Amino acid sequence: MFADADAVLLARIQFAFTVSFHFIFPAFSIGLASYLAVLEALWLKTGRQVYLDLFRFWVKIFAVAFAMGVVSGIVMSYQFGTNWAVFSDRAGPVIGPLMAYEVMTAFFLEAGFLGVMLFGMNRVGPRLHFLATLMVAVGTFISAFWILSANSWMHTPDGFSVNAAGQFVPEDWWAIIFNPSFPYRLVHTVIGAYLTTALAVGGVGAWHLLQHRRARAREQSSDAAADVPGEDPALPPSIVGARTMFSMAMWMAALVAPLQIVVGDLQGLNTLEHQPAKVMAMEGHYASHPDGAPLILFGLPNSGEQRVDYAVEIPKLSSLILKHDLDAPLDGLDTIDPALHPPVPIVFWSFRIMVGLGMAMLALGAWSLWARLRKRLYDWPALHRAALAMAPAGFVAVLAGWVTTEVGRQPFTVYNLMTTAESASPLDAPAVGASLLAFVVVYFIVFGFGAWYILKLMAKGVQAHEPAPDGDEGPIRTAGITPGPAERIGDAAPRGDAR
Numbered sequence: 079m080f081a082d083a084d085a086v087l088l089a090r091i092q093f094a095f096t097v098s099f100h101f102i103f104p105a106f107s108i109g110l111a112s113y114l115a116v117l118e119a120l121w122l123k124t125g126r127q128v129y130l131d132l133f134r135f136w137v138k139i140f141a142v143a144f145a146m147g148v149v150s151g152i153v154m155s156y157q158f159g160t161n162w163a164v165f166s167d168r169a170g171p172v173i174g175p176l177m178a179y180e181v182m183t184a185f186f187l188e189a190g191f192l193g194v195m196l197f198g199m200n201r202v203g204p205r206l207h208f209l210a211t212l213m214v215a216v217g218t219f220i221s222a223f224w225i226l227s228a229n230s231w232m233h234t235p236d237g238f239s240v241n242a243a244g245q246f247v248p249e250d251w252w253a254i255i256f257n258p259s260f261p262y263r264l265v266h267t268v269i270g271a272y273l274t275t276a277l278a279v280g281g282v283g284a285w286h287l288l289q290h291r292r293a294r295a296r297e298q299s300s301d302a303a304a305d306v307p308g309e310d311p312a313l314p315p316s317i318v319g320a321r322t323m324f325s326m327a328m329w330m331a332a333l334v335a336p337l338q339i340v341v342g343d344l345q346g347l348n349t350l351e352h353q354p355a356k357v358m359a360m361e362g363h364y365a366s367h368p369d370g371a372p373l374i375l376f377g378l379p380n381s382g383e384q385r386v387d388y389a390v391e392i393p394k395l396s397s398l399i400l401k402h403d404l405d406a407p408l409d410g411l412d413t414i415d416p417a418l419h420p421p422v423p424i425v426f427w428s429f430r431i432m433v434g435l436g437m438a439m440l441a442l443g444a445w446s447l448w449a450r451l452r453k454r455l456y457d458w459p460a461l462h463r464a465a466l467a468m469a470p471a472g473f474v475a476v477l478a479g480w481v482t483t484e485v486g487r488q489p490f491t492v493y494n495l496m497t498t499a500e501s502a503s504p505l506d507a508p509a510v511g512a513s514l515l516a517f518v519v520v521y522f523i524v525f526g527f528g529a530w531y532i533l534k535l536m537a538k539g540v541q542a543h544e545p546a547p548d549g550d551e552g553p554i555r556t557a558g559i560t561p562g563p564a565e566r567i568g569d570a571a572p573r574g575d576a577r
Contacts, residue, residue, distance in 0.1 A: 086502045088510040089161040092517060094484075096154045098477055099521055103147030105476045108222055108268065109275025110140045111215035114195075116326075118208045128318050128540075135319065135540045136279075139532055141196055144188075146528045153517075161510060165491055165501035172238055172246050172254060173228050180224035188217035222268055230260035232492050233483070234352045246492070258352055262345040263483075269338045270479065273439060274472025276330035281469020282536045283324030284462035290317050291459060319540030321456050324465070328455070332443030339436055343399070350400055353493060355414050356486035359425040361396055362386040363410040370394035371408035376430070379423040384412065386426075420488045428481040435475040442468055 114137055121129035155177075158166045166173075194202060194210035202210070237253025238246045248254055313321075350357045358364075362374045364384040373395035377386035397406040411419055442464055449455045487493055491501045 085505050085507040085510050086499050088507055088514055089157075089502050089505070090498065092161065092510065092514040093154070093157055095514070096150065096157065096517060096521070098480070099525055100147065100150035100154050101476065101480055102473045103143050103150060104218070104222070105271045105274045105473065106278065107140060107144045107147055108218040108271035109273075110136060110143065111211075111218045112272065113275055113279065113326075114140060115208075115211050115215040118204075118211050122204060122208055128315070128322050131315065131540050132319050132323060135535075137196065139535050142528060142532050142535070144192070146525055150521075150525070160513075161503050161505065162491075162501050163503040165496070168245050168496065168501075169232070169492060170245070172231060172248055175248070176224055176228040176231070176255070180221055180228075184217045184221035184224060187220065188214050191217070219268065222271070223264060226264045226267055227255050227257070227260050230263050231255075231257045233257075233263075233487055234259040235492055235495060246495075259345075259348055262341070262348045266338070266341050266345050266479075267476075269334060269341060270472070270476050272330060273334055273338060274476055276327045276334070277439065277442075277465075277468050277472040278470075279323050280327030280331065280465045283320045283322075283327060284465035284469075285537070286316060286320035286539050287324060287456060288459060288462050288466065290314075290320070291457075291462075316539045316541060323540075324462075325455060328443065328446035328450075328465070331439055332447050335436070335439040335443045339440065342433075342436065347400065353487065354409065355411065355418065355420060356425065356483075357400070358409070358411045358414075359420045359422045359486055360429040360482060361400075361408075362389070362422065362426050363396070363408060364422075365412050366408065366410040367397070368407045370405045371396040371400075373399065377426075379426045381419070381422050418489060420486045425482055425486045428478045428485070432475050432478040432482060435471045435478070438468060438471060439475075 114133055117129050117133040117136070120126070121133060191210040191213040194207065195214050198210065199207045231254055234257045235246070236257045237248065237250035239249050241247050346357065346360075361371070362377060362379055363371055364379075364381075364386070370393070372389075372391040372393045374386055374389050374391045377389035377391075380387050394404040397408055398404050400406075400408065411422070445461055445464065446455065449458050449461050455461075489497050489499070491498050
């Protein structure tokens, strides 16, 4: 079946497949761990039951997502020894210690406190439990720090020398860790994780608000308004929880989406400096533009003819964005050896998917602010439907960003120093193809079931006095915590703030 296939291409497809599955779980768990820390801090500060219920609701989802992220990450790492042994041999002196630092710091921190976070609230007390939650959140960030440092070094290698065996040998660990692209990519990725979580949380809240509205509409007479603020003397705890999570998620989208666009622009400028061919592919600039380059909004990249067919473009705007000058010259792919061109159509479209979803996030955040000003955050069905539709947008955006970054680096694994073809193990195509098929079957079964279970938990909604992951619904050791007021219609958030 794979006798005539390219072993290197199959190895690339296999790694892309496994890392795509893996990437969505850390992107979710990084943001969700921080969200859980915020919820528990709010519960400790206010004593309000809604925050504890939300914490217990989302910590179960976090546990499943975290477990799938760990399993998929372990499987993915084995490919460095099977499919990419040459890369592991040559880049191992640099990449190996960075991966080990991630295990010794982040993974041990997360593993040490995760059990307390999941099962220890009634055993260690709320404040020590909050410390455990905080340490898990810090651990997810530290993990992102080391993984992105290693990956960024492959994009902008620094602080090394090459020995007689062709290995990359560390010379300056500060230069290796804080390589030129790392700070931008770290901030951009972590903010992307927060937005991914915010949109998922907001989508769940919107779903339950819409379900509540439909239920109310069925119960009321045809001339009665459904879900009119102030009409209910006491909302069900599930709707109080839905309102709270939706309000918090929309605040995150409104405040962080504009910041992400600014950070993305800074990363783009850094990429132009260190990986110009990637930016040329992103922009669709096959030809150089000596007096200002257009911004191509849409089109069909034609690598055979070295042009973008049916291009819809804005004159000189690309020069303004990348050089802050309408007439600034921009080089094109015609200045680079064709053998070193990245796959332009893939990079071109993945970049537009990422940017388009970023603009949609910005619009959703702005809409939610307008709804707050009009005191309609909880009773604007169109907004809730939009938030529900945007729930998976963060996952799609981070995957599109990863494709843009990694495919745009081709044909190199270590930029300008080691090609992908040079990095592969000397394997036959049938062996790589067979393992690829096995991964596809197993991943869709295992992770398909995991995703289904997460969606089932989300659909259940927040319950009154939500049980802990171990099923314990008993009293919590609350020494020193002042109980909050009874949950009322306005308790999901301050009236003047969330409505």
